[in-house]
Amino acid sequence: MLIQIAWRNLLASPINLIIGGLILAGTFLFVVVGGLLDSLNDAMARSVVGSVAGHIQLYSSKSKDELALYGGMGGDQDLSAVTEFPRIKQTLEQLDNVKEVVPMGSSGALITAGNIVDVTLERLRNLYKAREGQLDDPRLRDLSREELDARITATRRHVRQIIRVLEADQKKAQAILQAEAIDPEVVAAVERVSKDAFWHDFEKDTWGSLEFLENKIAPQVTDAQLMFLRYLGTDLDRFQESFDRMQIVDGTKVPKGQRGFLIAKLMYEDQMKLKNARRLDKLKDARANGRLIATDDELKRFVKENRAQTRDLVLQLDDLKTAEATKRLQGYLQSTEGDLTALLSAFFDTTDANLEDRHRFFYEQLAPLVELYRVRIGDTLTIKAFSKGGAIQAVNVRVYGTFAFTGLEKSPLAGGTSLMDLMSFRDLYGYLTADKKEELAQLQRDTGARAVNRENAEDALFGEGNTVVAEATPGIIDEDKTFTGAGRRLREDDLVKRVYTEAEINGGVVLNAAVMLKDASRLSETLATINATASAQQLEIKAVSWQQASGILGQVINFFRGVLILAVLFIFGIAMVIINNAMMMATIQRTQTIGTMRAIGAQRSLILTMVLTESGVLGMIFGGVGILLGSAAMAWLHAKGIPAPNDVAYFFFSGPRLLPELSTTNLVVALVIIFLVTLLSTLFPAVIATRISPLRAMQADE
DSSP: OHHHHHHHHHTTSHHHHHHHHHHHHHHHHHHHHHHHHHHHHHHHHHHHIIIIIOSEEEEETTOSSOOOTTOBTTBSOOOOOBOOHHHHHHHHTTSTTEEEEEEEEEEEEEEEEOOHHHHHHHHHHHHHHHHTTOOOOTTTTTOOHHHHHHHHHHHHHHHHHHHHHHHHHHHHHHHHSOGGGSOHHHHHHHHHHHSHHHHHTTTTTHHHHHHHIIIIIGGGOOOOEEEEEEEEEEOHHHHHHHOTTEEEEEEOOOOTTSOOEEEEHHHHHHHHBOHHHHHHHHHHHHHHTTOOTTTOHHHHHHHHHHHHOOHHHHHTOOHHHHHHHHHHHHHHHTOOOOOHHHHHHHHTOOOTTTHHHHHHHIIIIIGGGSOSBSSOTTOEEEEEEEOTTSOEEEEEEEEEEEEEETTOTTOTTTSSEEEEEHHHHHHHHTOOOHHHHHHHHHHHHHHTOOOOOSTTHHHHHHSTTOOOOOOOOOSOOOHHHHSOHHHHIIIIIHHHTOOOOHHHHHHSOBSEEEEEESOGGGHHHHHHHHHHHHHHTTOOEEEEEHHHHTGGGGGHHHHHHHHHHHHHHHHHHHHHHHHHHHHHHHHHHTHHHHHHHHHTTOOHHHHHHHHHHHHHHHHHHHHHHHHHHHHHHHHHHHHHOEEOSSHHHHHHHTSSEEOOOOOHHHHHHHHHHHHHHHHHHHHHHHHHHHTOOHHHHHHHHO
């Protein structure tokens, strides 16, 4: 009966429609936006957990700063080293929900990719070394003497072609610059190497000629690129096993237990690829996403830069390849132009109509003639960085390949950090490893160095009775004779041959570690267990969730969730005020009806229940409609997907599209909120209604 009365009164007053509309809008907003935030949180969790953080991160409890894998408010973090990692790993992996503990440490360094002259001269030097049996390079190992001679001849032609370009640049500079601005030594050096006599005598003094080219000519080409390299030192085998989204894209994985480097594919493309080729790729990707060169200022800039900046490409071509590229471009463009630079400028004049065809032609016809990447798979990369103590450290690591995380290929956040073996990371960090101790001991034995007290240092260094150990003489450095013993082994054998044991890899310092769980739903429970275990066994570590370890990035979802809560509170707060006022007015208007009901025997509890039921029916009907509409909207969004608007969103969406999921929790919470809002907003008017006496009904009749 009460429900029938409530249904009859539902449409009796227009104010009920306003109240219902507010409830519907608030419920719809909560279901849709709450579902989107939950889906976004789950997607970001997959990105963070699957790319670098794991479910839980560990770091030293002595650290001054909190761990922030993606940056914090204060710039670089001051983290203390974890020195007892083997004990920590063994202890935590005994916990029932811990699957794996992966050692880590991240830092950054500036590296220089040599200019085209450096790269070409290094190639020429290696060819000569391979011909004389001084270099064991897998890429040259199987070549015959005749094949090596042919490559040497082609590379020398390339160097001469570069010199011709420099000579032309020099003549242009002399025409527009004052004489004081031109270095006569540079002019003389270019003139010397441009003459046939230099090349006729090249074989007589190969190493001296190469050194002259490297010291006098290479610095004149200013296309060397300074790049910031963010790297993560880790147990590479354990990392790839634990983070199953990691996939090798180019090359191979680093051999088990060896030193090596894997470059993030996105960084490899963005920073190490020939700029003209990279701009063509970006133009093609932009067109695939619906952007037009004709209307997009950024795409217009790419086209303009490609037309103007062709020098890097021209410098890579020797005389034979220059002739071949000119021939191919003339045929494609139907042009009689003989200058390669002019032909390239015309070719890179791309439009929406010709972009696809020119992108195809570039990779089929021009790319095979040049080196697309400054750092090639198989190259040895020299990385210099400041250690924890401020000293400059350097390591040589071989680049084995590139990698990416599945679904995050275009994300700068996931694709900006490369991977390095832990042994090389510790060298850069400045940790005195057993290898370093051995090298220092070998150097001490080779040089006859001895320890002296600080008090006697001056007498020991400059006092009487000291003898000359060696005299420095000028000359060309012979690397094969200079580096011997432990130093040579560290420089060569450790780089490609030595296999480190698991105990050696895990036995040194780390800065942090990722904990992979068997059951991710038990994260909070496991986190508390790890911190309790660390405290009980004095492990001196702190465990934090992936979200806390993400730094500012991890707080984005919490921020938006807070905004949603405020918006819902605002809407339902307004709804409560309106419902309260409306029910008060309705109670006053129904004074005679309620008084009559009281006169014929209705108890106050019945009146109270009737008013609350009316509000409950109103809330459930309109709230239910809001839930249904919200559920339908979420189902439509899941089927359609929300495309990532930019590369940064790839990380938040954990892929190119976000597929929102309807959250059962949000539906339950929405129903609870509707019930509480209608109950609280109706309670006071309902109490007022119970106080209406039969006498008021009789007075109204009079």
